[in-house]
Each structure stands twice: as structure tokens, then as C-alpha cells.
Amino acid sequence: MVAIGVAFHQWADFSWALVFFGLLGRWTEKLHPAAIAGLAVPWAILTSATEWFVLVPLLPFWQPIFTLQQPYWIGLLVHLSSALLYPLFAWLRWPAGQAPSTSAVRFAQRWAVGAGCVLAMSATLGLADALALPLPLMSGNADDDQQYMRHMTTHHQQGIELAQLAVARAQAPHLRALAALMVASQSGENRIFTRWWDGWFTEPMPVCTSEERVAMAGYLTPSQMAEATKATGREFDAVFVRLMSLHHAGAVEMADAEWHSAGDPRLRLMAHAIRHEQQGEIALMNNVEGIDAVRRAMRNMLANNLEQKARKQPHAQ
Structure with a gap:
């Protein structure tokens, strides 16, 4: 490929x-x-x-x-x-x-x-x-960059786990192909995070705590992951699209915060790419194509996930 x-x-x-x-x-x-x-x-x-x-x-x-x-x-x-x-x-x-x-x-x-x-x-x-020897960190807030890298790495790990289920179980061919792409892209992004961490910091990347995972945007609960694990046939496709869309929306929120931060320019550019990629995958899971795909892509490139903002509004009322 x-x-x-x-x-x-x-x-x-x-x-x-x-x-x-x-x-x-x-x-x-x-x-x-x-x-x-x-x-x-x-x-x-x-x-x-x-x-x-x-x-x-x-x-x-x-x-x-x-x-x-x-x-x-x-x-x-x-x-x-x-x-x-x-x-x-x-x-x-x-x-x-x-x-x-x-x-x-x-x-x-x-x-x-x-x-x-x-x-x-x-x-x-x-x-x-x-070789994990990148240029030094150029950040206005190294602590926030560290937190973003840790959280996104953990978030991706769960996304990879869910996508691997779809590679094996999804009935729709386009979902199986898209899930394989998710596994490849998020695995590659995690390798980049690991190389940068090893090059910028002396201590190993700390594992996210249970409390951090619960508070992390879009991080699925054990019951939600169990729902995906137990689902079969056509039911699995619907469950996968729903849960992966929620998961991606959380990653978009995290990446959008990093993009608008004072963090290292490399992390911010990568965050923008992740934000665009995962919003695009939500659209692809829902068979968006043609002119609508171009409209969605333009919106994804320039702004945060509008559906995600709309979902938050009832909670704020």
C-alpha cells in the first residue's frame, strides 16, 4: 500500500x-x-x-x-x-x-x-x-504537551483495540478496510509519540491512571468495550460505527485543544492532522461521499467537530 x-x-x-x-x-x-x-x-x-x-x-x-x-x-x-x-x-x-x-x-x-x-x-x-533524536522540544507549555502525548497514546491504544475487532468481525467490506486503516494510522502515530517522548524527556512515558482514563474525552467504558466484544453479525457493524464515532469525537476534542495551544509546533501540526483524519473517518463510516465529502473535509480542516459541539449543548443547559 x-x-x-x-x-x-x-x-x-x-x-x-x-x-x-x-x-x-x-x-x-x-x-x-x-x-x-x-x-x-x-x-x-x-x-x-x-x-x-x-x-x-x-x-x-x-x-x-x-x-x-x-x-x-x-x-x-x-x-x-x-x-x-x-x-x-x-x-x-x-x-x-x-x-x-x-x-x-x-x-x-x-x-x-x-x-x-x-x-x-x-x-x-x-x-x-x-533514531529518537529529534530537535529539542520547542514548547510554551511542556507539561501540557506531555499530558497530550500520554493521553492521546492511551486513547489510540483503545482505538486500535476496537478497530482490530472490526477488521475481524465487520460485515461491511468498507468498514473492514477502514478499520485496517485506523489500526495502521493510529499505530504509526503512537510510534511517533514514543520516539518524540524518548528524544525529549529522560523518564519513560507514564501509564495513564484509571482516573485519567475515565476523564478522557471519548474514552470508552469497560461496558462499552464489552458491548463491542459481544456483538456479532450486522449488529456488530452498527455498534462499531456508534462506539468508534464517540471515540473519534473524543480524540478530535483532545487534538483540537493541542492545535490551539502553545505547544511544540510538531505536536500541533500532528494534532491538526489527527483532528482532520478522525473527523473524516467518522464521515467515511457513515458512507459520506461526493460533494458532501468535500464539504465535510473543508469544515473538518478549518473547525472543530460541529456535531460534537452540538452534542455538548444539552449537557450545558
């Missing part, structure tokens, strides 16, 4: 490069590499928005999971990384060693050096992060 995802993104980026230098070639071939570099941001916005809003969720792929699970800014970063390499075309279009010494070629060569430095730095930071 990872290889398929990488191949899809590479094919998509290559296709947009063909549009830029092929379909629009009569115009773009006259541009200096500096001008092409200036177009990188608007081109990335245009191409990523076209995919996120139209091509993948609507036509021809009809895959709302792309828009509902992945926040727009992730695709934008991918497209921007690709578009920022377009200025190299002025140099790479020539056979090796035969590029003329023009201002365009010299600019492209300097741009290649800069791109190489950025790539080397990114690879170094990625390797350090993989």
Missing part, C-alpha cells in the same frame, strides 16, 4: 510537470528559472487544490477517503516540493556537460546546490527523528 501511495503521488507530480512544460510549454519555455521559482507557490496551490477538491474525491477516481483523511496542507507541501524543482529544467534539459553558460543555467545550477542542501538537511533530521 505504501508503494502504491508513493507511485500515485509521483505519477501525479509528473503529470502536473507535463502540463507545466508541455501543455503550457509555449509560455513556460520563455520564462527565466527565477520566474519559474516565483510561480512554484501558486502552481502548487492550484494543482494540489485541483486534486484535493475535484479530481480524487469526485472524478475520475471517486475516492473521498483521500480528501476526508488527508488535510489539504499535506498535499500542498508535496506539490510545493515538486514545483520548487522546476527551475532545474533550464540546466537539466541539456546533455551532461553541454549546458551553455547562460544566466538561466547558472541560476538553475545554484538552485540545484540549494535544493541538495535542503534535501541533505531533511534527510539528516528524518534520520535523527527515526
Whole structure:
């Protein structure tokens, strides 16, 4: 699946490069590499928005999971990384060693050096992060960040347990596939939390107490988990959707608080991605697709779960 995802993104980026230098070639071939570099941001916005809003969720792929699970800014970063390499075309279009010494070629060569430095730095930071040696914590409130990491890790562990039940028992194929994706995504997020914790703090991550679990938004009670464990057949599907929706809504609330906090920027960005992902999965469990999927995704990206807020209002009265 990872290889398929990488191949899809590479094919998509290559296709947009063909549009830029092929379909629009009569115009773009006259541009200096500096001008092409200036177009990188608007081109990335245009191409990523076209995919996120139209091509993948609507036509021809009809895959709302792309828009509902992945926040727009992730695709934008991918497209921007690709578009920022377009200025190299002025140099790479020539056979090796035969590029003329023009201002365009010299600019492209300097741009290649800069791109190489950025790539080397990114690879170094990625390797350090993989070895649990991330950059130091940059937080305005380290205690709150610690609590968020502990609580979300515990919350994910229960979500993984519930999703694993659905992988084995769900009758609807789309629920089984979505549950498998939940297991993979939340397991991966927990591994990131663990690496960051090990790199930022000296003590091991404390286990959440029973009192913390009871107070945690969306954390299911033992009786609710027993209900899911005992459910069979079509009954299980309805129970799973109901309980996982409650569980996800709690995670959204926790992630939204971190996103709006003074915490480490990496944690906040990850919290925004989790918030978007889990709201999207609630919609996917309920078969939202088409234009409605795009509307939901837009709302999920920009605001907290509106249904969750509505559910809280009667309790406040």
C-alpha cells in the first residue's frame, strides 16, 4: 500500500510537470528559472487544490477517503516540493556537460546546490527523528504537551483495540478496510509519540491512571468495550460505527485543544492532522461521499467537530 501511495503521488507530480512544460510549454519555455521559482507557490496551490477538491474525491477516481483523511496542507507541501524543482529544467534539459553558460543555467545550477542542501538537511533530521533524536522540544507549555502525548497514546491504544475487532468481525467490506486503516494510522502515530517522548524527556512515558482514563474525552467504558466484544453479525457493524464515532469525537476534542495551544509546533501540526483524519473517518463510516465529502473535509480542516459541539449543548443547559 505504501508503494502504491508513493507511485500515485509521483505519477501525479509528473503529470502536473507535463502540463507545466508541455501543455503550457509555449509560455513556460520563455520564462527565466527565477520566474519559474516565483510561480512554484501558486502552481502548487492550484494543482494540489485541483486534486484535493475535484479530481480524487469526485472524478475520475471517486475516492473521498483521500480528501476526508488527508488535510489539504499535506498535499500542498508535496506539490510545493515538486514545483520548487522546476527551475532545474533550464540546466537539466541539456546533455551532461553541454549546458551553455547562460544566466538561466547558472541560476538553475545554484538552485540545484540549494535544493541538495535542503534535501541533505531533511534527510539528516528524518534520520535523527527515526533514531529518537529529534530537535529539542520547542514548547510554551511542556507539561501540557506531555499530558497530550500520554493521553492521546492511551486513547489510540483503545482505538486500535476496537478497530482490530472490526477488521475481524465487520460485515461491511468498507468498514473492514477502514478499520485496517485506523489500526495502521493510529499505530504509526503512537510510534511517533514514543520516539518524540524518548528524544525529549529522560523518564519513560507514564501509564495513564484509571482516573485519567475515565476523564478522557471519548474514552470508552469497560461496558462499552464489552458491548463491542459481544456483538456479532450486522449488529456488530452498527455498534462499531456508534462506539468508534464517540471515540473519534473524543480524540478530535483532545487534538483540537493541542492545535490551539502553545505547544511544540510538531505536536500541533500532528494534532491538526489527527483532528482532520478522525473527523473524516467518522464521515467515511457513515458512507459520506461526493460533494458532501468535500464539504465535510473543508469544515473538518478549518473547525472543530460541529456535531460534537452540538452534542455538548444539552449537557450545558
